[in-house]
Amino acid sequence: MLRDIAKQRLLHVDLSKRTTWVEDVPLEDLQKYLGGRGLAAKWLYEQVPAGADPLGPENVIIFSTGTLTGTSAPSSGRSSITTKSPATGLYLKVSVGGHLGAAIKYAGYDYVMIHGVASRPVYLWIDDGKVELRSAEHLWGKGTREVDDLIKEEIGDPTIQTGIIGPAAENKVKFACFVVSRYNSASRGGIGAVFGSKNLKAIAARGTGGLRPARGKEFFALARKVRGALAADAGSESLYNWGTAGSIPGLNEMGMLAAYNFSRVTIEHGERLSGQYLLSEGYLIGRESCFACSTACHRFVRSRSPKWGDVLDSGPELETVMSLGAECGITDIEAVLKANQLCNDLGMDTISTGHVISWAMETYEKGLISPEQADGLDLRFGNAEAQLALIQRIARREGLLGDLLAEGTRAAAEEIGGDSWKWAIQAKGLEQSAVDTRAAKSYALAFAVNPRGPDHLMTETYAEFGFTQESRDVIRKVTGDEKYADPRLTEKRAEIVLWHEQCYGASEALGFCVFTSTAAFAVNPENMAQMFSLAVGVPMSEDELMLAARRMVTIEKCFNVREGARRKDDRLPWRMMNEPVPAGPNKGMITDEAMLENLLDQYYTAHGWDLETSIPRQSTLKFLGLDSVCVGIPQIP
Amino acid sequence: MDEAHIVNIHINAAKCTACKACELACSFTKEGVFAPSLSRIRVMQLHDVGMNVPVVCVNCADAPCIAACPTGAVRRDASVPVVRIDEEECIGCGDCVRACPFGAADMNEERGVAIMCDLCDGSPVCVDHCIYGALSFGEAMPTAQVKRLAHAHTVAAQYRGR
Secondary structure (H helix, E strand, O other): EEOOOOOOEEEEEOOOEEEEEEEEOOHHHHHOOOOOHHHHHHHHHHOOOOOOOOOOOOOOEEEEEEEOOOEEEEOOOOEEEEEEEEOOOOOEEEEOOOHHHHHHHHOOOOOEEEEEOOOOOOEEEOOOEEEEEEEOOOOOOOOHHHHHHHHHHHHHHOOEEEOOOOHHHHOOOOOOOOOOOOOOEEEEHHHHHHHHHHEEEEEEEEEEEEOOOOOHHHHHHHHHHHHHHHHHHHHHHHHHHHOOOHHHHHHHHHHOOOOOOOOOOOOOOHHHHHHHHHHHHEEEEEEEEOOOOOOOOEEEEEEEEEEEEEEEOOOOOOOHHHHHHHHHHOOOHHHHHHHHHHHHHHEOOOOHHHHHHHHHHHHHHOOOOOOOOOOOOOOOOOOOOHHHHHHHHHOOOHHHHHHOOOOOOHHHHHHHOHHHHHHHEOOOEEEEEOOOOOHOOOHHHHHHHOOOOOOOOOOOOOHHHHOOHHHHHHHHHOHHHHHHHHOOOOOEEEEEEEHHHHHHHHHHHOOOOHHHHOOOOOHHHHHHHHHHHHHHHOOOOOHHHHHHHOOOHHHHHHHHHOOOHHHHHHHOOHHHHHOOOOOOOOOOOOOOOOHHHHHHHHHHHHEOOOOOOOOOOOHHHEEEEOOOOOOOOOOOO | OOHHHHHHEEOHHHHHHOOOHHHHHHHHHHOOEEEEEEEEEEEEEEOOEEEEEEOOOOOOOHHHHHOOOOOOOEEEOOOOOEEEOOOOOOOOOOOHHHHHOOOOOEEEEEOOOEOOOOHHHHHHHHHHHOOOOOOOEEOOOOOHHHHHHHHHHHHHHHHOOO
């Protein structure tokens, strides 16, 4: 099917009734919410009633391609998956790369909304206009790699694209992921467990259609120009050469490499976890792109380890080597590659897996988890063998500890008790990604207000470090002065966070990888608005684009408000607010309670949200045109 | 035809990241839509070995597609050293698709014609969009020499280790 980019289509799949239907998306909705993450936020708000069980039939999964996904716009192939999180009980959006989004787009759909629960395991097969629920009984219990092979064999085409859950998601592990195009992962907040609860093992797609931009030649020329600018950006070059884990040496030097469950900020032999090390020691055998990407940060690695066995797999990402490596006191890269492979195959988020284990290690060393409770594992920091065993037990909920940790750090700390909650590095029920927020105030604020919990994947404020001229330019544009490109300052942090959350949101709605707009800066609100306009054929200014992104951020907030979340929930993990940086150039730094309150005041004020409760004011909702969308929350004028 | 004088898109698969920018650029330029299925160059992702291999017409010296075409629509004119399909004369029978050993010819089912790379009149848009250096264009180093070099590297690796 060849179609205009402006004519978006939403495919509904009801697993309970085994029915499917297609809905056309009104053009004015596309303009108002930009597509992708934006429209999905609105639909989630409308579809999932307050208090719904995230793992029950009332929850929906919304798979959204970006509005520009499938075009030549550079790095525009990412998708968002939106649902209610079983980890937090709040709004959840997870972004993922790979090629599945493009395949669904070419099959004729921009969005897929999954309703209900299947009575038996199934997978969804989208083959151009044909949509089918097929039995997945024979796939249940199997790892993501094997299932990918089996589905491709069954369909008879190794070039189809898949998204698959592993055994962890079937067992409703609270940080189970959804593995896309074999080597990419939608990971956070237990997104995979929602698929598992619906008995939906996989989505597979093949699309042979195409997309027509409204003003094709101009769009194509602009996209080519931005592609060139992006390839020339210093940030992109580093990501290509070393991947995200190329930041390890710098972080270790700056004293920002989270280690030993955030109790240290450097680690001996940290360089062994770096992308540079993967390259120099011959582990790296290839670089992979997501669809239409001009960066190729993704890795393909091979390890022939006498101790840990062979690995031929994707990754590892920066967050993976930090969480499964440094945070657990492990710098044996071959062990980390093995742990990464296990997580990918069993289908678990490496960030949360690493952190739930690093919490268990600290708790064990402090004597709150006894050797009996650890089911015989010697859970001291640095014991890779114990970590690998525990990863498998968590995925299959084996043993006391495996079953307990599968519930996530917050629940585990509640069960173990004592002071163990103080080193549970979580807020809202989500394990914090391995970013030290004590010495970077925009990050601290962004993490605290993040609707899905503390991580860098809803808003990344990398520019505040001012490492490059491009990032200092962004800070000048946002605050009026380059001097605010200093992460230790608390002034202007709300402005920086608001601009970034909007830039980030717009990027995701359009399908752009946020590395292109908030790590490298060649994709920016101005050219995003132009590309949107040329592709869809309606006017769009930079200001309108950012306003639409503010709309989506506000709906996401309102979803949480309706679930009962308030100002008191916008918190950082206790350790991040009470234990200053122990060593290195940032020694003594902290974002304490008082400082966070100050940052929150700035942020809610800038948003037009009530200071006491953080609830968006009616006047704000009216200004954004959301007063008839965000209903059912306390009304504050 | 003298091999050294056949211009070609040269492929270095080791550098291909499967971003598919080539497919998007090609299909838009040739068909006015973004549709990898209509691209003259296609990237095969081999997940099991961690390699991506672009496949495109190699301009065979003795081209089976030319021999197979019943109407003479597939031909290489003396003036331009490139195999091309004359869409006016193409009857959409698919004989060239079946004859091509590489799958470099395909059908545009909607328009009922065969499609194949024509090197964009000497300035291939796929090469322009490949920022990873997997595609390049120009006169080829003779194939045998390329193979000799690759073999030499293999031999060298046996002596020096990797």
